[in-house]
Amino acid sequence: MINFVGRGRDAIDYIVDEGSFEENLCGGETLDPEWAESAVVGSATLSGETVTVIANDAGIANPRFRMVYAGLMGLEEGFKMAHAVYLTIKADKDKPLAEKRPIILVVDTPGMSPGKVEEIIGIYKSTGAYQLASAEARRAGHPIVAMVVGRAISGGFLCHGLQADRILALSDEFGTMVHVMPLVGIARVTKINIMLLEELSEGNPVFASGVSHFYNLGGVDEIIESVADMRPRVKAQIDEIRRLKAAGEYDKVGPWSRLMSGIKRGGRKTSEKVIELMEEEFNLALSSWLGGEDDGFTP
Numbered sequence: 646m647i648n649f650v651g652r653g654r655d656a657i658d659y660i661v662d663e664g665s666f667e668e669n670l671c672g673g674e675t676l677d678p679e680w681a682e683s684a685v686v687g688s689a690t691l692s693g694e695t696v697t698v699i700a701n702d703a704g705i706a707n708p709r710f711r712m713v714y715a716g717l718m719g720l721e722e723g724f725k726m727a728h729a730v731y732l733t734i735k736a737d738k739d740k741p742l743a744e745k746r747p748i749i750l751v752v753d754t755p756g757m758s759p760g761k762v763e764e765i766i767g768i769y770k771s772t773g774a775y776q777l778a779s780a781e782a783r784r785a786g787h788p789i790v791a792m793v794v795g796r797a798i799s800g801g802f803l804c805h806g807l808q809a810d811r812i813l814a815l816s817d818e819f820g821t822m823v824h825v826m827p828l829v830g831i832a833r834v835t836k837i838n839i840m841l842l843e844e845l846s847e848g849n850p851v852f853a854s855g856v857s858h859f860y861n862l863g864g865v866d867e868i869i870e871s872v873a874d875m876r877p878r879v880k881a882q883i884d885e886i887r888r889l890k891a892a893g894e895y896d897k898v899g900p901w902s903r904l905m906s907g908i909k910r911g912g913r914k915t916s917e918k919v920i921e922l923m924e925e926e927f928n929l930a931l932s933s934w935l936g937g938e939d940d941g942f943t944p
Contacts, residue, residue, distance in 0.1 A: 646818065646819065647819070647872050648819055648820045649753060649794035649795050649815070649819065650753065650794075650795040650796060650819075650820045650821075650822070651703040651704065651715070651716065651753065651795060652703070652704075652753070652794075652795070653685070653700045653701040653702055653703060653716065653751050653752070653753035653754075653794060653795060654685050654700060654701075654702040654704075656700070656751050656753070656792075656794040656795075656875075657685070657689070657698055657700055657751055659872055659875055659876065660691075660698075660749060660751060660792055660875050660876055660879055661689035661690060661691045661696060661698060661749065661876070662689065662690045662691060662692070662693070665689040665690040666687055666688075666689040666698060667687050667688050667689065668685060668686070668687040669686065669687055670687050670688045671686055671687065671688060671697055671728075671729045671732040671733060671736075672688075672697070672729075672732035672733050672735055672736030672737075673732075673736055674732050676725070676728070676729070680721065680725055681707060681719070681721035681722045681724075681725040682702070682705045682707070683701060683702045683703070683704075683705040683706065683707060683713065683714075683716065683719075683722060684699075684701070684702075684721070684722035684723075684725040684726050685698070685699070685700040685701065685702050685751075686698065686699050686700075686725060686726060686728075686729035687729075689749075691747070691749070691876070691879065691880055691883070692880055694746070694747070695746050696746055696747045696748065696749050697729060697730070697733045697746060697747070697748045697749070698748075698749050698751065699726050699729055699730070699748065699749070699750050699751070699805070700750070700751035700752075700753070701716040701718075701751070701752070701753050701754045701801075701805070702716070703715045703716035703753060703795075707719055707721060707722070709721070710758060710760055710762060710763060711760065712758045712759055712760030712762075712763065713758045713760070713763075715755060716753055716754045716755055716795075716796065716801075717754065717755060717756060717757060717758045717759075717801065718754055718756070718757045718758065718772055718800065718801040718804060718805060719757075719758040719760075719763060719768065719771075720758070720763045720766055720767075720768045720771045721771070722771075723768070723771030723772040723773075723774060723775045723804060724771050724774060724775075726775045726778075726804075726805065727771075727774040727775040727777070727778040730748065730775070730778035730779055730781075730782050731778050731781075733746060733748060733782060733787065734778075734781065734782050734785055734787070737785075737787070738785075742786040742887070742890060742891055743887060743891065745785065745786040745787045745788070746787065747787065747788040747789070747790065747883045748779075748782060748787050748788070748789045748790075749789075749790055749791075749792065749879060750789065750790070750791040750792065750805060750806055750809055751792055751794060752791050752792065752793040752794065752795070752796075752797045752802065752805055752806045753793075753794050753795030753796055753797075754795075754796055754797065754798065754801030754802060754805055755796045755798050755799075755801060756798045756799040756800055756801040756802075757772060757799065757800035757801050757804075772800060772803070772804035773804070775804045775805065776803070776804045776807075776808050779804075779808035779809070780808050783808065783809075783810055783898070783899055784895075786890055788810055788882075788883045788886035788887055788890070789808070789809040789810045789811075789886075790809055790810065790811050790812075790813065790879050790882050790883055790886070791805075791806040791807075791809035791811070791812045791813065792813050792814070792869075792875060792879055793806065793812065793813065793814035793815065793821060793823060793856075793865070794815055794819075794821070794875075795820070795821060795822070796821075796822045796823075797814070797821075797822070797823045798822060798823070798824060798825075798826075798827075799824075799825060799826055802823070807864075807900065808899070808900070809899075810882075810886045810898040810899050811866045811867070811882045811885075811886060811898065812864065812865050812866050812867075812903070813865070813866065813867045813868075813869055813875070813878060813879065813882065814856045814859070814860075814865045814867075814868060814869065815856070815868075815869050815872070815875075816856055816857075816868050816869065816870050817855050817856050817857060818870075819872075821856050822854060822855075823854065823855065823856050823858075823859045823864065823865065824854030824855070824858075824859070827854070828842045828843060828846065828854075856868055858912075860910070860912075861907070861910050861911065861912035862907045862910075862912040862913060863903040863904055863905070863906035863907025863908070863909075863910060863912060863913065864903060864907070866882075866902075866903065866906065867882070886898050904916060
């Protein structure tokens with residue numbers, strides 16, 4: 646069985662038309678090949694259609710930021726991926742919805758770089774820029790499909806994957822790892838005994854890692870059982886995303902749709918109640934935020 650953990654670059658040819666990937670070519674512009682080399686960006690074709698591909702290469706480290714290795718999302722990596730998305734948006738800005746090129750995210754990242762230098766400079770501006778770029782591309786009509794082939798963990802997955810219209814993942818049998826935070830990390834932050842967390846994870850997908858648990862939470866839209874199925878399923882999802890966006894059904898793609906899926910699948914048992922309570926609190930506070938009649942302010 647093929648295992649793509651740490652081999653995100655190798656997975657590209659299994660998803661797009663074999664041999665079609667042109668690295669560092671995005672939207673007709675060429676990026677510096679020595680810039681953030683572990684952030685793999687470029688163009689390819691899928692069933693003959695041009696697509697933008699963004700992936701991680703865990704085998705390349707960043708010599709300027711020593712904590713960027715093993716596929717971690719770093720400062721330069723986030724900006725490079727965001728740049729690739731914006732070049733895609735720019736290239737297709739005058740095209741009709743049906744011709745907006747898809748963006749395929751090949752996900753294998755253990756998280757964001759924990760380096761002190763990156764924190765000081767502002768890594769969250771970088772990864773936040775990538776999330777914003779992805780959200781803007783999604784709203785502009787570009788179909789975005791994330792294909793998790795290895796690790797999809799913590800802040801790395803937050804910026805590289807979770808803004809997609811649809812998220813697919815190879816099943817657990819391929820060594821795929823999807824989780825918010827390792828139980829060891831949760832234990833350190835919450836001060837809860839790890840044995841108790843392991844027990845809780847058996848019945849609560851919020852605490853557990855694994856593709857099936859994230860499917861129950863709605864975090865994964867489709868589980869792929871065969872490497873050979875990746876290419877046709879990604880293509881099928883792109884077609885479905887286009888159909889929904891053409892019909893104006895944007896609530897059926899993207900993060901909101903996954904929240905609704907998690908509720909339907911029983912993985913998010915209290916989400917609707919929490920949303921209801923937050924809306925009540927918001928409405929109660931709204932008048933004071935806008936200013937009331939007592940202070941003479943007219944919104």
